[in-house]
Amino acid sequence: MMIKKVLKPVxxxxxxxxxxxxxxxxIFAGTLAQVxxxxxxxxxxxxxxxxxxxxxxxxxxxxVATIPGAIWFPGGLTLGTAMLxxxxxxxxxxFKFTKKRFGIIxxxxxxxxxxxxxxxxxxxxxxxxxxxxxxxxxxxxxxxRATELAIxxxxxxxxxxxxxxxxxxxxxxxxITHGLIPFEIEVVEWMTNSQIFGPNQAPQDRRGIADTGxxxxxxxxxxPEASGVDGSGVDAPSAYITISSNGQRIGTYLLSxxxxxxxxxxxxxxxxxxxxxxxxxxxxxxxxxxxFKHDLFTGTQMARNYxxxxxxxxxxxxxxxxxxxxxxxxxxxxxxxxxxASFLQDDAGTVLQVVxxxxxxxxxxxxxxxxxxxxxHFGMRMAPKPxxxxx
Amino acid sequence: xxxxxxxxxxxxxxxxxVYSGQKLIMPERVESQYNLNEFRxxxxxxxxxxxxxxxxxxxxxxxxxxRQSIRTDDGQxxxxxxxxxxxxxxxxxxxxxxxxxxxxxxxxxxGLDREKRTRFSFGEMRPKFDEINRQAMKAGQLTAKQRDxxxxxxxxxxxxxxxxxxxxxxxxxxxxxxxxxxxxxxSLIDALGEDPADADARLVLGMYQAYQAEDVAGFxxxxxxxxxxxxxxxxxxxxxxxxxxxxxxxxxFISAAVIFVFAFLFGCFGLLTNQMKDKTWATxxxxxxxxxxxxxxxxxxxxxxxxxxxxxxxxxxxxxxSAVFIGWxxxxxxxxxxxxxxxxxxxxxxxxxxxxxxIIAHNLGSSxxxxxxxxxxxxSNFWLATHVVVVTIGYSATFFAGFLGIAYVTLGVFTPRxxxxxxxxxxxxxxxxxxxATVTSFVGTVLGGIWADQSWGRFWGWDAKENGAALIxxxxxxxxxxxxxxxxxxxxxxxxxxxxxxxxxxSWFGTNMLGVGLHSYGFTNSAVxxxxxxxxxxxxxxxxxxxPIIIWRSKFERLSPAEGS
Numbered sequence: 001m002m003i004k005k006v007l008k009p010v011x012x013x014x015x016x017x018x019x020x021x022x023x024x025x026x027i028f029a030g031t032l033a034q035v036x037x038x039x040x041x042x043x044x045x046x047x048x049x050x051x052x053x054x055x056x057x058x059x060x061x062x063x064v065a066t067i068p069g070a071i072w073f074p075g076g077l078t079l080g081t082a083m084l085x086x087x088x089x090x091x092x093x094x095f096k097f098t099k100k101r102f103g104i105i106x107x108x109x110x111x112x113x114x115x116x117x118x119x120x121x122x123x124x125x126x127x128x129x130x131x132x133x134x135x136x137x138x139x140x141x142x143x144x145r146a147t148e149l150a151i152x153x154x155x156x157x158x159x160x161x162x163x164x165x166x167x168x169x170x171x172x173x174x175x176i177t178h179g180l181i182p183f184e185i186e187v188v189e190w191m192t193n194s195q196i197f198g199p200n201q202a203p204q205d206r207r208g209i210a211d212t213g214x215x216x217x218x219x220x221x222x223x224p225e226a227s228g229v230d231g232s233g234v235d236a237p238s239a240y241i242t243i244s245s246n247g248q249r250i251g252t253y254l255l256s257x258x259x260x261x262x263x264x265x266x267x268x269x270x271x272x273x274x275x276x277x278x279x280x281x282x283x284x285x286x287x288x289x290x291x292f293k294h295d296l297f298t299g300t301q302m303a304r305n306y307x308x309x310x311x312x313x314x315x316x317x318x319x320x321x322x323x324x325x326x327x328x329x330x331x332x333x334x335x336x337x338x339x340x341a342s343f344l345q346d347d348a349g350t351v352l353q354v355v356x357x358x359x360x361x362x363x364x365x366x367x368x369x370x371x372x373x374x375x376x377h378f379g380m381r382m383a384p385k386p387x388x389x390x391x
Numbered sequence: 392x393x394x395x396x397x398x399x400x401x402x403x404x405x406x407x408x409v410y411s412g413q414k415l416i417m418p419e420r421v422e423s424q425y426n427l428n429e430f431r432x433x434x435x436x437x438x439x440x441x442x443x444x445x446x447x448x449x450x451x452x453x454x455x456x457x458r459q460s461i462r463t464d465d466g467q468x469x470x471x472x473x474x475x476x477x478x479x480x481x482x483x484x485x486x487x488x489x490x491x492x493x494x495x496x497x498x499x500x501x502g503l504d505r506e507k508r509t510r511f512s513f514g515e516m517r518p519k520f521d522e523i524n525r526q527a528m529k530a531g532q533l534t535a536k537q538r539d540x541x542x543x544x545x546x547x548x549x550x551x552x553x554x555x556x557x558x559x560x561x562x563x564x565x566x567x568x569x570x571x572x573x574x575x576x577x578s579l580i581d582a583l584g585e586d587p588a589d590a591d592a593r594l595v596l597g598m599y600q601a602y603q604a605e606d607v608a609g610f611x612x613x614x615x616x617x618x619x620x621x622x623x624x625x626x627x628x629x630x631x632x633x634x635x636x637x638x639x640x641x642x643x644f645i646s647a648a649v650i651f652v653f654a655f656l657f658g659c660f661g662l663l664t665n666q667m668k669d670k671t672w673a674t675x676x677x678x679x680x681x682x683x684x685x686x687x688x689x690x691x692x693x694x695x696x697x698x699x700x701x702x703x704x705x706x707x708x709x710x711x712x713s714a715v716f717i718g719w720x721x722x723x724x725x726x727x728x729x730x731x732x733x734x735x736x737x738x739x740x741x742x743x744x745x746x747x748x749x750i751i752a753h754n755l756g757s758s759x760x761x762x763x764x765x766x767x768x769x770x771s772n773f774w775l776a777t778h779v780v781v782v783t784i785g786y787s788a789t790f791f792a793g794f795l796g797i798a799y800v801t802l803g804v805f806t807p808r809x810x811x812x813x814x815x816x817x818x819x820x821x822x823x824x825x826x827x828a829t830v831t832s833f834v835g836t837v838l839g840g841i842w843a844d845q846s847w848g849r850f851w852g853w854d855a856k857e858n859g860a861a862l863i864x865x866x867x868x869x870x871x872x873x874x875x876x877x878x879x880x881x882x883x884x885x886x887x888x889x890x891x892x893x894x895x896x897x898s899w900f901g902t903n904m905l906g907v908g909l910h911s912y913g914f915t916n917s918a919v920x921x922x923x924x925x926x927x928x929x930x931x932x933x934x935x936x937x938x939p940i941i942i943w944r945s946k947f948e949r950l951s952p953a954e955g956s
Contacts, residue, residue: 013875013876016872017872017873017878020865020866020869020872021869024866027862027865028862028897031855031859031902031905032905034854034905039853039854042853047853121851127849296439297438297440298436298439298576299436299438299565299578302438302439303766303767304764304770305767306767327846328771328845339846341847353848355848357850360848363837363840363841363844366837367834367837367840367841371833371837374834
């Protein structure tokens with residue numbers, strides 16, 4: 001009884017309606033925010049946060065009027081949790097298992113599952129890309145939302161020594177040192193998103209500052225963060241770094257995820273390779289791209305289908321087979337799903353998206369429950385009422 | 392008199408059927424010595440789809456000039472005549488005023504003056520081709536978001552000029568069918584470039600040359616030979632091409648739009664006469680309206696079914712077809728509601744939505760082929776048939792509830808006709824439609840999530856279109872829960888239902904306007920303008936709904952303060 005008393009205000013329908021209204025506003029704002037910010041930034045700020053600061057400017061195009069200021073607003077995590085509590089409380093307080101309420105209970109059970117599913121996805125799902133050139137074999141997945149600086153020492157006969165620096169250090173720290181590398185790295189300029197120009201293509205007011213390395217002729221220019229409504233929505237970072245050893249300057253290098261070859265740092269007798277690349281996770285399986293196909297509609301440049309013929313090898317699981325991955329036909333292997341996502345220039349290779357989401361099945365179950373529940377609930381009301389005998 | 396009242400609905404029904412059916416049964420013929428009626432059925436390939444040359448001609452002319460036929464000093468010229476004259480005699484066609492140009496700065500760039508016309512000829516623009524090209528290059532370097540209206544207009548003009556040249560240079564459409572010498576479609580130029588003696592290409596070329604030489608008999612015989620050969624190589628495509636020409640001719644959606652106007656008028660008169668002592672007039676007029684709606688529904692059904700057959704796809708593949716579908720489904724809802732109670736309001740709102748959606752479709756379809764091929768990622772008939780159809784039904788139902796709300800407010804504020812009985816039944820209808828909308832929009836949205844999970848591994852990505860769908864679901868849920876919790880009564884319900892129109896319009900169009908994708912849907916600034924008008928109008932209706940009941944001309948609510956929900 002005590003519990004019910006406490007829960008009663010939490011279980012009110014008024015609260016439900018308020019939560020719906022706040023959610024609607026949040027989603028609307030979170031959509032508008034994508035005009036200027038990247039979709040993943042928005043998802044983190046708006047939908048997977050407790051509190052969000054909403055800039056009022058998003059409600060008005062900048063060229064029409066400037067609106068300063070921002071408001072605090074409950075984030076998606078707060079509203080989702082509130083909805084969950086409200087729903088569970090409502091059923092605890094008013095729980096009656098009658099035929100009339102069966103549909104509602106089923107529907108709400110489905111909604112609870114849907115919310116739980118989104119929590120699981122938010123916390124546990126991992127996404128990455130598997131980029132393979134034709135004929136190449138790859139055994140790592142790249143996280144295109146994070147980059148890392150890799151310093152590779154190939155001097156040992158057996159294994160390479162690789163030191164990896166995550167991008168958050170590059171963004172905020174000015175100098176990077178590590179016990180295993182005999183030099184210092186100073187980040188001169190970090191670009192979260194960038195474009196690269198050839199020797200004479202860059203705008204005149206932008207000069208490259210690299211003086212060493214194979215990319216010293218190229219010029220990198222910062223770009224605004226890729227926004228959610230733009231095509232690719234992927235940031236391509238670049239950085240200018242200066243390397244020095246024992247106080248002696250070795251050179252300034254340009255590093256970029258656009259560059260395929262790492263840069264060589266020559267230090268007396270040894271050569272180190274440095275590379276800015278999307279953060280890698282090595283996998284127990286490997287994939288070899290046998291063939292990538294990009295079919296067009298007759299007489300157009302419009303894609304009809306993309307498909308990747310790959311050889312999947314996973315010794316732990318005794319798997320060694322050929323698979324065809326194409327649009328709307330992903331491969332599921334070892335708890336991960338591989339989707340045809342993109343391709344390299346000139347169809348030279350494929351980009352597969354790799355997703356590991358332990359909660360992937362939840363929405364399916366939820367959908368069935370809610371649909372069934374709503375059909376039962378509304379169906380019972382629509383159905384003709386049995387005629388009562390006049391007594 | 393009674394006899395007349397009985398048969399009036401039937402007479403109107405037959406008239407409407409004759410009006411819309413005549414074009415289907417007796418297609419308009421092109422009056423010409425050349426057998427253009429057969430020529431236009433010739434299958435060709437353009438933008439990846441095999442279609443009759445009639446469709447290419449119509450869509451090209453529509454794209455360039457905004458019309459499917461042109462007026463000259465010699466009278467009306469159909470699209471197919473324009474096309475064949477253009478490709479066989481480009482110089483002679485140069486002075487036809489076909490290019491529609493509206494933007495004043497583009498006109499001044501061309502040194503043209505917008506005195507009394509909005510259409511200009513290829514010849515008039517010729518001296519400025521380099522300048523158009525230069526401006527288009529500059530505009531093309533910007534992203535769609537950065538372009539100003541002038542730059543967008545220049546790009547449109549440039550694209551129209553390119554389309555025009557591709558027709559005259561015989562690059563587009565692909566005219567040479569895969570018959571004996573090749574197994575793919577080829578353009579005439581390519582085929583002859585590969586082998587000047589290519590038999591298939593020669594067949595096509597010969598026909599065009601005969602037309603050029605004004606050799607009527609030669610053209611007709613060569614055409615017959617070619618038609619025969621194509622039909623043998625591609626029997627299915629040939630049959631479909633013939634059907635598509637009939638479909639183009641019959642313009643079912645235009646007939647339906649006209650019928651909706653009449654249906655609405657009959658509905659209005661029915662409502663007006665309802666106050667007369669003799670109720671039979673009202674019944675007759677409303678029955679007539681229903682008869683018209685049935686015909687319109689039938690025509691729309693045939694139209695949609697034809698598109699499904701021609702495209703080999705479920706009914707909704709782009710914004711154009713979603714507009715058509717929303718109208719079609721609204722009519723279905725209206726007819727069902729009117730069967731349950733005879734107020735006629737369901738039918739009236741159905742005719743409003745039906746007409747409005749067809750106008751929207753007409754404007755969306757003006758830039759080219761409405762049966763274009765689909766992007767690879769959307770290429771899944773299963774999900775198009777489930778997710779897209781269900782979610783669009785959800786859109787229709789949410790709109791319908793909103794329009795019932797408008798009917799409630801309009802009748803209540805401006806007329807004394809919203810009596811208790813009618814008010815109650817309207818509320819019941821609105822509530823029922825909202826329930827239906829909740830189910831369909833929820834199921835449709837979740838199905839979309841499942842499709843997303845199937846095709847790129849993410850059930851929910853918080854992108855603009857998904858969020859739009861979620862807003863509709865949440866809004867309907869908000870209305871229902873507010874109602875169940877006693878927070879709103881009748882007027883609250885209708886006012887919130889009207890706001891549902893704004894949310895649905897946002898999900899349907901607004902999300903497309905956010906990004907770079909504007910042009911890909913043929914969006915222009917005028918679309919933004921019209922959506923703004925729509926939103927304001929809905930806010931006005933909501934404001935009216937919130938006026939104190941004392942100002943309402945229908946006073947029913949005051950009589951029963953205790954009642955409400």
